[in-house]
Amino acid sequence: METEATLPPLTHRSLPIALLRAREKVMGPIRQMLADAGVTEQQWRVLRVLEERGVLDPTEIAEHSCLLLPSLTRILQTLQGKGMITRKPHPTDRRKQQIRITDAGRQLILDNLQESRRLNAWLKNNMGEEKLELLLDLLNELDGLERGEGE
Amino acid sequence: METEATLPPLTHRSLPIALLRAREKVMGPIRQMLADAGVTEQQWRVLRVLEERGVLDPTEIAEHSCLLLPSLTRILQTLQGKGMITRKPHPTDRRKQQIRITDAGRQLILDNLQESRRLNAWLKNNMGEEKLELLLDLLNELDGLERGEGE
DNA sequence: CGGATTTTCTTATCACGTTAAGCAAATCTT
DNA sequence: AAGATTTGCTTAACGTGATAAGAAAATCCG
Numbered sequence: 560m561e562t563e564a565t566l567p568p569l570t571h572r573s574l575p576i577a578l579l580r581a582r583e584k585v586m587g588p589i590r591q592m593l594a595d596a597g598v599t600e601q602q603w604r605v606l607r608v609l610e611e612r613g614v615l616d617p618t619e620i621a622e623h624s625c626l627l628l629p630s631l632t633r634i635l636q637t638l639q640g641k642g643m644i645t646r647k648p649h650p651t652d653r654r655k656q657q658i659r660i661t662d663a664g665r666q667l668i669l670d671n672l673q674e675s676r677r678l679n680a681w682l683k684n685n686m687g688e689e690k691l692e693l694l695l696d697l698l699n700e701l702d703g704l705e706r707g708e709g710e
Numbered sequence: 711m712e713t714e715a716t717l718p719p720l721t722h723r724s725l726p727i728a729l730l731r732a733r734e735k736v737m738g739p740i741r742q743m744l745a746d747a748g749v750t751e752q753q754w755r756v757l758r759v760l761e762e763r764g765v766l767d768p769t770e771i772a773e774h775s776c777l778l779l780p781s782l783t784r785i786l787q788t789l790q791g792k793g794m795i796t797r798k799p800h801p802t803d804r805r806k807q808q809i810r811i812t813d814a815g816r817q818l819i820l821d822n823l824q825e826s827r828r829l830n831a832w833l834k835n836n837m838g839e840e841k842l843e844l845l846l847d848l849l850n851e852l853d854g855l856e857r858g859e860g861e
Numbered sequence: 862c863g864g865a866t867t868t869t870c871t872t873a874t875c876a877c878g879t880t881a882a883g884c885a886a887a888t889c890t891t
Numbered sequence: 892a893a894g895a896t897t898t899g900c901t902t903a904a905c906g907t908g909a910t911a912a913g914a915a916a917a918t919c920c921g
Contacts, residue, residue, distance in 0.1 A: 570758055570774065574833065574842070575736055575751075577849040579776050582729040584853050589726065590879085599879095601907065604727070617870065625730050630907055632871055637906085654869045654916050682725065685855050690848060691725070697845045698728040702735050704836050741909080750876065750909095769899065781877055783901055788876085805886045805899045867918070878907070888897065 585682070592674045596667055597641075601626060602634055603671075606643060609660035610668055616655045643667065736833070743825045747818055748792075752777060753785055754822075757794060760811035761819055767806045794818065 570576050586600060593603050604624040609615060612623065621631045635658065638644045643664035649655035682691055737751060744754050755775040760766060763774065772782045786809065789795045794815035800806035833842055 570755075570762060572846055574846065575733060575740065576755070576776055577846055577853070578729055578733040578736070580853040581849040582726060582733065583776070584855065585726055585729070594880085599906065600726075618868090625727055625734070626907090627909065628870065629872080629909080633907075652869085652917070656870085682852075686852060690851070694845070694848045694852070695723055695725065695728055697841060697848070698732040700841070701833075701837060701845070702728070702731040704735065745910085752877065767899080778878065778880095779900065780879080780902080784877075803887070803899085807900085862921105864921095865919080867916105869916080870914090872913070873911085875910095876908080879905090881903085883902070884900090886898080886900105888895100890895075891893095 585678070588678055589675070592671055596671055598643075598667065601630065602638055602643075605631070605634055605638060606660060606664050606668055609644065609658060610665060614657050614659050616649065616657060618655075620658060638664070736829070739829055740826070743822055747822055749794075749818065750785075752781065753789055753794075756782070756785055756789060757811060757815050757819055760795065760809065761816060765808050765810050767800065767808060771809060789815070 589603075590600055593600060598606070601624070604626070605620055608620055608623045612619075615623070617628065617631055617635065620626070620635075621628050624631075626634065635644065635646070639646060641663075643661055645659050645661055647657040647659070649657055686694075740754075741751055744751060749757070752775070755777070756771055759771055759774045763770075766774070768779065768782055768786065771777070771786075772779050775782075777785065786795065786797070790797060792814075794812055796810050796812055798808040798810070800808055837845075
């Protein structure tokens with residue numbers, strides 16, 4: 560009696576694809592805004608993390624901005640070229656660096672704050688704040704799961 | 711009384727980042743499985759869609775697999791090279807093509823079905839089937855929103 | 862101390878994401 | 892039917908995603 564489901568789950572009810580579509584829905588307009596500002600979505604995430612948490616090393620940035628280190632290496636080079644971050648050697652550990660956002664970087668965030676807020680308001684209006692919070696809670700719960708437990 | 715929230719939403723409660731993290735959580739193990747099978751996540755999505763819906767043209771595949779046409783062009787070339795799909799000209803509209811999955815493609819899906827199911831079971835066990843369904847419903851609702859309504 | 866291991870970051874490679882531009886076939890318009 | 896527009900797909904260019912490999916500094920350990 561264990562052969563009742565012999566087909567893969569339909570893509571309609573596939574969690575990976577649903578996550579992808581939802582992400583595209585919210586990122587589309589943001590990407591447009593950021594393109595006008597001259598930064599990519601990923602560069603924006605790095606700036607946001609630095610603005611929020613202060614001086615960090617690349618490993619910490621990667622963790623908080625959900626980027627892999629090889630990608631971050633390139634992004635930091637780009638942002639440095641644009642004058643939006645600075646790098647200093649770590650005082651005691653010469654492997655590490657201290658990355659800091661510049662005033663120009665902070666200004667870019669400020670310039671896009673209003674539009675960013677507008678998108679959040681749109682989400683709340685059309686989905687309801689409670690559903691939105693519920694969705695965030697579920698996503699965070701999913702992210703907190705560890706493999707190797709209940710298989 | 712309108713300057714109460716002057717900072718951007720914390721990245722902790724940022725929907726785009728939460729979606730990204732959740733997606734990484736579920737895709738990580740799947741990617742590993744697919745790498746062993748010699749296909750990428752996107753190639754897998756294309757095969758799944760073709761298996762599920764039969765003969766499609768590239769535009770329809772792009773829609774259902776959540777890929778952009780330029781990416782799909784490359785992916786179809788790769789899959790054709792691997793013998794997992796075939797292309798035929800459309801009988802009446804010479805701009806279109808008819809893409810079909812081959813037996814080899816179907817076999818690849820079958821080969822990975824069990825592992826795919828294991829991941830679904832893990833999700834249900836650790837999050838609960840109801841929460842999982844709720845999450846899918848919320849994601850689909852979000853995807854169904856249209857801009858330009860309640861801003 | 863000194864070799865082995867680990868950590869931190871970079872480089873390299875290939876595939877994909879995104880935007881724009883290009884081209885051929887179909888459709889619309891008059 | 893001829894020209895303009897639209898549709899379907901491809902190509903190009905650049906940045907990122909993912910894996911592996913490399914290099915330098917710190918740490919571990921006998």
